[in-house]
């Protein structure tokens with residue numbers, strides 16, 4: 001999906017329609033150590049079914065593999081006047097999200 005670099009949206013801080021810059025948030029690196037997030041991720045790797053209690057992963061998971069090829073996107077818009085950022089909720093899953101190159 002292609003999205004414009006700049007959009008006209010309502011800014012709740014300026015209380016009017018202003019020009020907004022669109023920012024795509026990319027996933028950051030995971031922290032190492034014993035923080036809750038990494039422990040949870042490690043637990044998740046073991047699988048859904050038997051949690052590493054047996055020699056193999058549950059059959060349903062091995063058979064399935066990776067099906068999903070699309071992802072939900074995290075978009076923010078930044079007001080050009082007050083520089084405040086807001087979440088832009090773009091519903092749906094997309095294979096690829098990029099800015100349009102065409103100049104209007």
Ligand SMILES: [Zn+2]
Nearest residue numbers: 011014079082
């Ligand atoms: Zn604003």
